[in-house]
Amino acid sequence: MKSSNLSFILSHAGRQKYKMYASVVFSVLTALMNLVPFMLIYKILETLMAGGGANGQVGRLVVFTALAAVFHMVFLILSLAFSHMAAFSILHEIRVKAMDHLGKLPLGFFRKHSTGHIKKAIDEDVEKLELFIAHQVPDLAEAVVTPLVVIVYLISLHWPMALFLLVPLIFSFLTQAWMYQGRAEMMRQYTTLQGRLHSTIVEYIRGIAVFKAFNLTARSFHQYTETTKKYLEFWINCTYDTMSYYTVSLILIDSGLIFTIPAGGILFLRGSLSSAGYVMFLLLSSVFLQSFKKLLELGMNLSMLLAGADQIRGILETEPQADLLQGGVHQLKGDIVINDLSFAYQEEDVLQQVNLQIPAGSSAALVGPSGSGKTTLGLLLGRFYDAPPGAITIDGIPIEKIPVKTLMDQTAFVFQDVFMLNDTIYNNIKLGMEKSREEVEAAARKAQIHDFIMSLEQGYDTVLGEGTGIKLSGGEKQRISIARVFLKDAPIVVLDEITSYSDIDNEARIQQAMQTLLKNRTAVIIAHRLYTIKNVDQIVVLEEGRVMETGTHELLLAKRRKYHALWHRGEGGVRSA
Numbered sequence: 001m002k003s004s005n006l007s008f009i010l011s012h013a014g015r016q017k018y019k020m021y022a023s024v025v026f027s028v029l030t031a032l033m034n035l036v037p038f039m040l041i042y043k044i045l046e047t048l049m050a051g052g053g054a055n056g057q058v059g060r061l062v063v064f065t066a067l068a069a070v071f072h073m074v075f076l077i078l079s080l081a082f083s084h085m086a087a088f089s090i091l092h093e094i095r096v097k098a099m100d101h102l103g104k105l106p107l108g109f110f111r112k113h114s115t116g117h118i119k120k121a122i123d124e125d126v127e128k129l130e131l132f133i134a135h136q137v138p139d140l141a142e143a144v145v146t147p148l149v150v151i152v153y154l155i156s157l158h159w160p161m162a163l164f165l166l167v168p169l170i171f172s173f174l175t176q177a178w179m180y181q182g183r184a185e186m187m188r189q190y191t192t193l194q195g196r197l198h199s200t201i202v203e204y205i206r207g208i209a210v211f212k213a214f215n216l217t218a219r220s221f222h223q224y225t226e227t228t229k230k231y232l233e234f235w236i237n238c239t240y241d242t243m244s245y246y247t248v249s250l251i252l253i254d255s256g257l258i259f260t261i262p263a264g265g266i267l268f269l270r271g272s273l274s275s276a277g278y279v280m281f282l283l284l285s286s287v288f289l290q291s292f293k294k295l296l297e298l299g300m301n302l303s304m305l306l307a308g309a310d311q312i313r314g315i316l317e318t319e320p321q322a323d324l325l326q327g328g329v330h331q332l333k334g335d336i337v338i339n340d341l342s343f344a345y346q347e348e349d350v351l352q353q354v355n356l357q358i359p360a361g362s363s364a365a366l367v368g369p370s371g372s373g374k375t376t377l378g379l380l381l382g383r384f385y386d387a388p389p390g391a392i393t394i395d396g397i398p399i400e401k402i403p404v405k406t407l408m409d410q411t412a413f414v415f416q417d418v419f420m421l422n423d424t425i426y427n428n429i430k431l432g433m434e435k436s437r438e439e440v441e442a443a444a445r446k447a448q449i450h451d452f453i454m455s456l457e458q459g460y461d462t463v464l465g466e467g468t469g470i471k472l473s474g475g476e477k478q479r480i481s482i483a484r485v486f487l488k489d490a491p492i493v494v495l496d497e498i499t500s501y502s503d504i505d506n507e508a509r510i511q512q513a514m515q516t517l518l519k520n521r522t523a524v525i526i527a528h529r530l531y532t533i534k535n536v537d538q539i540v541v542l543e544e545g546r547v548m549e550t551g552t553h554e555l556l557l558a559k560r561r562k563y564h565a566l567w568h569r570g571e572g573g574v575r576s577a
């Protein structure tokens, strides 16, 4: 059974939960110290009405009252200090764990959850836990303890009158219980809508260039306006649904006083309640009822804050990719064998019974029409998605049994979309690898990008990204990503469309870099322009996820089948002519 969100928070709190407990204890003490002055005032009233006070007893009681007020402040500060320390430490812990966990999840997870959803979960929903731990937990402790102590005290003063006070509260509770039915579902809707709102905002900003080009404003971005409209409708419905219950329960709570004043007065006139007792009932019944109102408010906020925890749990409780064979394999030669591989993202197979051998140190180019499965095959080689067990082996070991860390150490990828950090060019090549400055520069030289970097005013220290004014061309970015591969020096490389930016100078440089890169490595090259892969050891022609033919450029041209057709359709021949 799924544990509660509260136990989820506690399970990630580690030693910080003791700070949470300390905060609760101090919060209870704060609540008690809040009530002590009332009890002392009762004593003072009783003493004065009995004609006492001359022997300094009242003075002592006044001093105790002042001391209680001081202790109240001290306990309150300690409670808040502990709750805040616990909250920020737990936030830190959960954020680090969530980011760490994200890195271990299969790419399929990111297909199901948008960037906006994930960002919101780690950023906003975790932040809400701060509100919950730092403020709501101590407030809740206080809001529970105060009415309990007050009612016990009032019962000790005059039990029938105290029990009378409980009647409107019981009705108020029943109304609230009614209101909370189905509230969990409502809160889930709320977090889903918020996530969607974040995603559409992220999408709008990402695609701003396209939106501008088509003269679309945020208002005309259909997805955004729809989501904000749904969000608005949700809150209007939510307000309508809860307003009547909320109002009734508040009226019931407040009606307590309407009963206390006349009932207490009658009991006083009949002599069953002292005048000091009557004053106490008037004072404390108001405290008692107000703390119930606070409980009501806390209950409303609590369900909203804890609903956010569902989203974080969604990340942390998603199974990471399994390493069936921990440790053991550390070095790969790169002998790839693909055996009857079929693969589907959803229902339909995008690869069908693919059989292929790429001996260590050789190069294979995957070619074929758009959507034929070339990138998918490349991604399966890096276990970005999991292929069926045994379908891909490297050096005779099924890929799912090679620890992900080893596989990532021994494989280098250049993707179609080159990702750049908002950082220096140096750090963009180094990407956290433990390499020296000389090694970074040597890799940039091999990738044919060193001269370009040196032509920039700040050289390798040039900062890339938004707001820096430095924007690299697609080809320059690709050469930087090739430099990363040289620096990593992995025995297996997968290059996806690295010549997609087609200015002649760039392409010549990338071709030159590729010749060096392929030496003594197993390479899988995904290419549209066939003249760029003429010299590889084998060309694999894919169509609708099936291998149609394999062989060298000359052999496949001589066969005069699929490759021959592709070549002469202009996808290869143009620049080779």
Ligand SMILES: Nc1ncnc2c1ncn2[C@@H]1O[C@H](COP(=O)(O)OP(=O)(O)OP(=O)(O)O)[C@@H](O)[C@H]1O
Residues within 6 Å of the ligand: 111, 345, 346, 350, 368, 369, 370, 371, 372, 373, 374, 375, 376, 377
């Ligand atoms: N993450 C995904 N989820 C669902 N379907 C996908 C996903 N990625 C790719 N596909 C589908 O799988 C099929 C193969 O796509 P893939 O990107 O491997 O083809 P490709 O040959 O590399 O195409 P291109 O040359 O245009 O890059 C396509 O029909 C594509 O729509």
